[in-house]
Every structure is written in structure tokens, then in C-alpha cells.
Amino acid sequence: MIELKNVTKEFKVGAKDKVVALKDINLHVQKGEIVLLKGPSGSGKSTILSLIAALNKPTIGEVIVDGKRVSKLADNFTSLFRRENIGFIFQRYNLIPSLSAKENVIVPLIPSNPDSNWLEDRLQELFQNFSLESKMEVMVKNLSGGEQQRVAIARALVNNPSIIIADEPTANLDKKLSLEFIEILKKLKNGHNSIIIASHDPLFFDLDFIDRQIDIHNGEIL
């Protein structure tokens, strides 16, 4: 369960000025729920995501995930928290272009020094699910857009996260790939994962598997 309590986030701009990105936000996301945050760019959707993933700390208020006050964690522990709980799907994939598909998917697991047999099985499973078996050793920059997207999703899932966060996942995709992504997303809904999507893509607006849609405007929930 994810909980944002009275969260305000300000960003410093320059020496003195600051921008209020979020104003007194309260949000609950249940286990297994799929939530869509929608609103124009700059409305504060991404900020909410980064607070949940503890990439950022709220100026006021707190963020609690599975009973853990992640907004209070020191930098090192936020990383550990993400490693164990969060799967990230970024806008523009954010893969490392000069590594192979396989190496990209391994990246989140490297610090925990996994057992290599286990890892091999896990990779086989993931690459099969996303029909990428033949592309494992191919450098990411030589893959097609669709393939890159699937690699990015595979990377998000490799650590069996309980929370999947997708930030504008279709912003850089054409219609066909966007629909493909939505198909994959649908399959990910299994009752264990909470999925939080931030997007202003109308394709998401009337999908029945999305449990809740939340409108964000100027840093406030409408």
C-alpha cells in the first residue's frame, strides 16, 4: 500500500526563487491497484512518481510504502528500497544504449550479486515473455523502438517489484507501439502489483483494467 500524507514539494529555482510542484497532496494506492495520474505536463505527475520511488524527498509531509516511511530514508536506503520494491518504466526507455539487451535487464540486479543459475532462468523467462530471445546479445541502440520498449519493461520487472511506476510511457511511441504497450500493461495486472502510470495520452483514458484515474492540475489533485 502506498500512502502520501499532506505532501508538499518545492523546487528551488536559482538562488532564492522556488516553484511549488505539489500542494498538500493526499493519495492512497491499494495493493494490486492500477492508477492513472493524468494532467498536462508540468502538473506534478512525475513529481508524485519520484516521491513514491523515493528519488526525491517531500518538502513537507511524508510518503509511506508498505508501512515504511520512505521519505525519511537516507539516500543509500532509498536505493535499497527501490531495488527491492520498484520497477521503473521511463519516458524514452532510459536504457543504456551501448550495452546489450541482456546486460540492460541485469543492471538492477548487479548490486545484489545474484546467483548466476537463478539469473539465467529469470532472464530466459523474461525474454521469452517478451519474445526477445533472439535479441539478448544485441546492443540496445541497434534494436527497434518496440524492442527497446520491451527491454525496458523487462528491466522493470526483473526484480519482481511490488510497485511498477511508468512515467509517460507512450510519450515517444507511435500509435501501434502505444497499443502494444497497453496490451503488455494489461497482462501485468495480477492483483499483487500496484501500477502507477503518469500520462496525458488519451489512449489510457478509457481502459477498463485501470482501476482509478486521478486528475492532477498545478500540483493539486482535482
Place this chain on the structure above:
Amino acid sequence: MLLTPEIITILALDFIFLFFGTIAFFISIRIARYWDLNSTTPLQYKLEKQSFLVATIIKYIFVVKLPLFLFFIFTANKLSNVIVGAMCAAGVVNSVSFGSAMFFYKILNLYIFGFWLVLNHFDLKNENQPYTRYKFLLYAIGFIFLLVEIYLDIDFFTSLDVSKLVSCCGALFSAASTSSFSFIFTVNKLYFVYIFYAIFVLLMISYIFKNAFVVLSLNLIYVFIAIISLIVFFGTYIYQLPTHHCPFCMLQKNYDYIGYVVYITLYIGTFFGISGAIMSILEKKKEKFYYNVSAIFNVIYAIIISAYPITYYIKHGAWL
């Protein structure tokens, strides 16, 4: 002053330690003063990040310091060829008045820096980082120790004098000498052997019951009795010469560098014992891994050191 490549090497690295150590020192002071995990101020955020710089620097210093210390002994051994009268590192180290004190001081620092890493490890295991303030305070003190050590290094190398006649280890480690060690030769050496084995047995028993205070104190006693008994008794069997009591000569090639093995096992054994015991007290939990490593290395030390007199007895049918 001698300008040998070895000395330049040690001084160059001392300089690096000084440079990074100073940076780490100032950050440590700040962290010790302002650390507050509950605060969300930019200052706290900055300190959290800087704490990693300090940790990295300390790790670096420790990891380089360990082999550098061995290199220091190695260098002292080599300088003994140059300095008249010295036969091994003992003569060189003692050619300046503070030599042996400096030597033990260096070892003390290795324990302190090593323990810092253990504390850091435990601190970062817990989300509340319970030891952060203490570890940075400890470093601030450790840095002062480091400064003194660097000062001693420089003073030591500048006051080495090729033309000055120094005592060799034979004179230093004997009852007739006026050095601080000499009192131990006036006592029957077998007492030390009995005490050594008695402490060893107690130590082994303490690992079974794992009472932290007992393990801690026994390990501390063990270091001292191990070194004293090495000088008065076991060493003579390494050299196969009843009058040779030097703790340094065994680091030389003639004795297959066995001294390094002996001292390193003793260091690892007691280090893990001491730091494991301290952490058990702090964590209120028995640190089995540390105790096991400690026990294993302390046993190895005892075996190596006992093997010399025993093989001697088997070969010659008599004690020295």
C-alpha cells in the same frame, strides 16, 4: 636524512593520507555536529552524501595502510644493511628514541581504522544509522592519531643517521639491556608459556559462551601475552638459538618471512575478536561471524607458534 626510494614512497603516500584525511576530518566534524536523520533540510541531505566520501576515504586509507605497514617493516629491514650495527628492523626502529613506541602506535592505528570500517558496516546495515555520529567522532579522533603517525614517520626518517652506531637486536632484546622490554627476560620464560596457553584455552572457551566482555578482554590480553611469549620463548625456536629474542628478525628472508604469517594471523584473529565483541555489545546481539573468524585465526596462530618448539623437540629430543 636518507633519500631512499622506499622512504620517498612511504612519505608520498603519507602525503596522500594527509590530504584526504584532512578533507574527511572536516566533513566528519560537521557530520558529528549537525547529523539529524529526521531532518529534511538541504544540509542534512548534503551531509548524507558527504558521509560516503568520508567512508570512501577511510576505506582507502585503511586498505593502503595495511600493506604499507608491512612495507614499512620491509624497509626497516633493508635499512638495517645501511645503518651500522643494525642487523634487522629492530635496530633501525630503535635507532631513534621513539622507535618502538612508534611501531606499536602504528599497529594501534591499524586496529582503530579497521574497527571504523566494521562500525561503518553495521551503521549502513540499519536504516536508522545508529552509529553515524559515533563513527564520525571516532574518525575525528583517529585522524589526530593519523596526524601523529605521519609526523612520527617524517621525524623517524629524517633522524635516521647512517653514521650513528645503533644496537642490534641481540642487545635490545636481552635481560642486560636497559630498554623497556628487558624486564620480561628477568622472569622465568616458562611462566609466559604457561600464561599464553592458559589464556588461549580460556579464549577458546569464551568463544563457546560468547560473552562479549569476556571475549573482548581475553583478546586484548591475548595480543600482549602472544607477543611477549613470542619474544621470550617461541621466537628462540624459530631461530633455533636460545639467545635470539628478536621479534623482527623472523620477518627476514632467512626465516622464510614466517614473521609476516605469524603477525598477520595474530592481527586478524584478535582484530575480529575485539571488533566482534564491541559490536556485540553495541548491537546487543552475538556476532557469530566475527567470533568464528577470530577463533579460526587465533587457533592458526597458536598452531604455527607451537609447531616450532614441538618439531624442535622431536628432532633433537631436548628443549632449547
Place this chain on the structure above:
Amino acid sequence: MKSKINLFLFDFSVLSIFRRGSKNIFIFFVFTLLIFLLSSVLFISNSIKSELDTTLNALPDITVQRLQAGRAINMPLSRLNKLLAIDGVNAVIPRVWGYYYFANAGANFSVVGIDQFEDQYRDLYTKLCDKFNFDKLKKDSGMLIGSGIDQMLKNNFYQGYFNFVKPDGSLAKVKIDGVFKADTALESNDVIVMPIKKVREIFGMKPDEAVDFVIKVANPSEIPNIARKITEIYPDTRVITKEDLKISYQNLFDYKGGLFLALFVISTFTFFMIIYDKASGVSSDEKREIGILKAVGWTIDDILKEKFYEAFVISFVSFITALCLSMFYVYFLNAPLLRNIFIGYSNLKPAFDLPFSFDFQTFAIIFFLTVPIYIAATIIPSWRVASMDADEVMR
């Protein structure tokens, strides 16, 4: 503390090195060159030291010179018996030798007089006496010359003989009876050996004088005592023991090596700044990559570890490469150019091989002066990178 080595992380680091190849290759070359210079100089000085050691070991236990006004003058042979009478002295051998300056080549020859029936004070001359026909040498007043001199005379168009200029200006023509090569080239390349009588003639020395005495001692630990007694009997003498020589040579070499090293340390710190600068320059790609890593769960520690592996791999590979290169350069190619630093009188000693000598200590010095310094230079830049904000990726 139970961290086994994380091979995945290590792999990742090695890959990163290659992925940022152009930046790393520059550092690699500069660093390798630096280590190469350092290790070559240390190898050469070690080599010469070990060659000197063999030479010094062959030296007499004690050498006695007579001094007048602080300068060495010839020693009357009449003093020989009194020295022989000292307890513990096995033999006293008068030496007749000197330096002959050959102006055409601008070089000094060491001219040494030997006598077959006298106790030979150096193995080399004993061997020479066995190898060459000494009677013939004596009969036609010829000489034996070291290979270095042979080369030099040939360059000056002397074939089979050489004309020495005596103190009175007249010439002494001496036939070359043979050329020899000794085990340690350094000591005997510039040596000319001939009968004592001939040496006295060339240098204009009286027949009842020698240049100095060398003394053989039964028990080496008695050397200081005997040396003391000699100065008591003849207060105008200078007594040089083998130990004294060894120490002063070691000091000389440590000093020369040390001087070089002091320069090296300065250049290392320059290099330190270069690495620091290079490692600080983080491209936007790299920034983004760090952001990704942190977002997917890498801690600051993990990234620092990764950076450490990178630094260690680069510096260690440089270290090994440079070590191999300089071994090849010094022991196989005989260190052209560089060895002139150490051998001042190089024009006379053109062709001697540097004997292989490698000890753990040199290895340790080279290691400590390079790898830890490289890694130190990367500490702060790595930390800066590692502690960058992770929300970089969200923007």
C-alpha cells in the same frame, strides 16, 4: 564483511571502461608511460647495484692507503712485514696500479700490475694468469686488455700494440697479448693488465713502492679490530674496509635513485591532477546513466564500488603492462638512453649487459607509487558522480 567479489559488478566496470574507450585510452597510455619510466629507472639502478655488489664482494677485506696532506701517496714496501705481524692477518699484498688518461678517447684506463707468483687479490686476475700464458706476457712485456678497451683502441687505429706516454715524455710501446671479458662487465671493461715491472715503468714509480696494500683477514668479524690496529701502527694511513665501501655505494645509489624519484613524485602529482580532471569531466550521457543506475536501485556505495573497480582495472593493467615493457627494455634491450643517468663514465663502458635482478621490494615500490595514487585521484570525482541526484532521469 562477508562480501564475496561481485563478478557482475566487475564485468559491468570492465564494460564501462571499454564503452568510454577514448577517454580511458589516453589515461592508460600516459599512466603506462609514467610507470614504465619509474620501473625502468629502478630496474637499472637495481641491476647496477647487484653488479656492484658482486664487484664489491670480490674486493679485498681491507685496503690500506698512505696519506700525506690528505692525499694518497705511494706506500713503501718496507711496511709490509709489520702489517703481516698483526694477529688475524692472513696476507698483505702490495698493489701497483693506476689510471692512465688516454687523451684521444678522453677516457681513463685502469692499469693493473700483476705477478703470477704473488697472492692474487682478485679472482679475475687469478683466472687471467691461468688462462693466458703469463711467462710470454712477462717476456715480451705485453698486456691483456678488457673488451671495452679493445674496442676503443681499434677505434683509434691501434692494432696489436699501444704507446703509453711515460712521465718523462718518452714512449713505452706495449704489445697486446690478449683480450678478456669478465663476469661482471662493469668492473673490468676498462682494465689493462700487465706485469708489475711494466706498470712501474709507465707510471714512473720507484721499485720499493706500491700504490696501496690489500689485506686478507682470516675472520671477517675481526676486520674492525685489525683496522684499528693498523691505524695505531701507522697513523698516516687510511684504512678502508669492504663494509665501508658497500655502505657508501648503497648510499650513492639510493641517492641517485632518490633524486630521480623525487622528480617522479612531482610528475605523479601532475598526473594526479590530470586524472582528477579527466574523471571530473562527466558527460551528459554519463550523468543520465548514473541517474538510471540509482533509479533502478544502485546505492552510492554500489556506484563507488563500480568506479573503484574501473580505476583499479585501468591502473593495474597499466602497471602490469608497464612492468613487462620495462623488463623487456632494460634486460633485453639493455636500456638505451636511460642507463646513462646512472653510469657517468659511459663512454668507456659502452657494452655491458645489465644483469637480471628483481626483488619484491622494487615491485612494491613501483606498485605503491602508482596504483594507490591513481585510485586516490579518482576518489573525489567518483564520489561526485555517485552522489548526483537520481531524479535526473525523471526530467
